[in-house]
Amino acid sequence: MSDSRATTETTSLPARLLGGTRDYLGGSAGRNIGLVLALVVLIVVGGIVAGDRFINLENGLIILRLASVSAVVAVGMTFVITSGGIDLSIGSILGLASVVATIAPVQIAASQVGWWLMAVVALGVGAVAGLVNGAVIAYGKVVPFIATLAMLVAARGVAELVSGKKTLVVDGVFVNGLSVHTGLVEFFRGSPLGISWLVWFAIIVSVAGWLLLNRTTFGRRTVAIGGNPEAARLAGIKVKRHTVYLYVLSGVSAGIAAIMLVGRTTAGSSTNGTLYELDAIAAVVVGGTLLIGGRGTITGTILGVLIFSILLNIFTQINVSNSIQDVSKGLIIIAAVLLQQRLAVRRNNVKPKL
């Protein structure tokens, strides 16, 4: 490639220190090992600065519980980003889904048939919002950034209209002076094998996402469209239809996250999920999925979510202010992306094109 002529031959010091391992670190397994390494370092540092408050089983479970909602959203985001798109609206969709699933009529109906009805409603809201996103992008030819930015603003507005800007407490609806009982909160308090249902949900979604991306025709189409949409189209892949599916998938994952968040916080609110899209993008990018599309890794995304969650936990344990937490998050994102780029360049330089 001609752009390699712009790259100088000088090898930087870190590259020389990495030496023979650099080839390995450039590979996908290598990238994940790098993330696991970062995770281990973080845990060790946490143990040193926060001691027993950080290193104990209960705190570990708390971290996982808090990470679970982000993980589900980030899995959906991984698909969209792998295809070369972006979904800025998932936080708002999450908020909207949490509100619609907890309005009085739904709660009353759910108290009759079961809390799963609320989950179905949340997923349905996510799917419809995703469908709108996908249709506007694929058939309206609006760039994903703008289309989902519009949804980010609009869905939050709809959520405020539906909720009247009030917090909709689960089982807080009164019929004939008696509060309805949906069973949702009890369900999410459950923890089979000592692990919260929230974490199980995240595990199930992650495994399903991994299989979908790596083992199915759906995943292959996603990677192909991200790698070269024109080549995919000319090979006969229905690019537009698939694009719609991808945003529906992202919306549905926001719906799943919504019901999990409602289960955890016991309420639906139009402010639920605010800025979750940015956390998800950060985790996806730190995890090694290419922002330009064509390469995606669910494992990396999950490791990215864990890194941020653990960092947040450590900071909270040692009373670091929110402002400093945010600055650190920003620095981590830049450091991770710079490191990725270095490794990518190096990998390309090892086998020069003649």
Added chain:
Amino acid sequence: MIKDDYSTSLLDVRGITKSFAGARALAGVSLDVRAGEVHCVLGQNGAGKSTLIKVLSGAHQPDEGTILWNGEEVAITSPVAALKLGIATMYQELDVVDGLTIAENIFLGHEDATGGMLHVASMNREARALLARLGHRELSPSAEVGSLSAANKQIVSMARALSHDIKLIIMDEPSAVLDAGEVTKLFTVIRELTSQGIAVIYISHRLEEIREIGDRITVIKDGSSMASGLLVPETSTPEVIKLMTGRAVDSIFPQRTALPDDAPVVLTVDSLELRGLFSGLNFEVRAGEIVGLAGLVGSGRSEILETVYGARRSTGGRVSIRGRALRRGSVDAAVAAGIGMSPEERKSQGLILDEPIFRNITLSSFARFAKAGWLDERAERDVAREQIEALDLRPAEPDRIARTLSGGNQQKILLARWLVHGTDLLLLDEPTRGVDVGARAEIYALIRRLADAGTAILLVSSEIEEVLGLSDRVLVIADGAVVSSAAAADITEQDVLDLVMKGAAA
């Protein structure tokens, strides 16, 4: 033309070697370039031409060997050092900035300025003089480069080189982005340069061009110069091919096979129209037949292919496969009906460059190997391996990333894709662009084999020789209409050019 004083060389390169991480890119290249000559460097993809260019332009440092410039040993330590000596390089992907004017591009990096204030008027004046030196007075220095054709961008790139008081220009496949008319103009400019004593190192795959513009030839194979400084008029084409590929070839085009009279019509194009480009297009392609479309760039020949394929939505008329009309503007309908296409821009339209060979081969058919949506990569790899073997695709590793392959092998991936998918009609747009001579013959043989197996083939190429040599029948396109249809054996290159020019003038 070569000056008579053969005594001193402008550039004398002796025994250059260069390795990357143990892989030998150059294993001993020697050549000498004289002032005012066009020195052609030939070699297959991967022979080491690009590395040689990078050594001469200062982007790479050689491991061994010496470089003499005007008889003195020099080290070209950086692209800036090369420019200081008087060596400029014109890369294939031109390094002009689209958003700047011609003058701004020419003086990019060495602007005429006082204390940061640009002297626009004087730069425009000098730019105009440089453009005039290249015989392109019609280009305005204040025009934005983004609006120029590829040919004119090359002129800007050359003017920039001249602005540095250059003695040698290295041109890396300058004709790759040009059509026949533009190549003629490029040659005029090159002659203009050499008449001013400037030497040109000309890299190209196209042997016919070298015969026209070149003074001497150096052939590189596997990183070594096989022959250096051969005089063009005294060197036959088969000789050059033999030096490049290491094997003798009689004819690069395969033998035609007679089409059976009862060969069924596969493709019927009926009054096809794409508003603004062509209209009232009628032709047929039969099973086993190779039909070539000849015409100038801009004649609409690529667009015809894309419209047949549904990649562009026709504004009128009909495309039918075996009598069944296709849905308009739908690639997936075309693919389902048995059409395949190898697009003009292999890298941007054909391949997913960062994916492995096997996934590129199965890009149109992976769903068929899958069971209920679950991929069967083992089956995909197996079928890819079969194709790799049948087409002699190299390297023969299904998991190799497509980006790392040569143009010829990337082309084979596209052919393999449609072989696996199975097609009744194959549309080939510039199937040998950027493919070197040795691999070309293989691609031609493959296309003929496909036709012999009953595939109908519609071919577009900017090289008339290729259209005539490979096709059974040639349709000449001018101004969006078929102006002639003839058996390829009955028509000459000159006939085609006359028809094309007549059409363009009308």
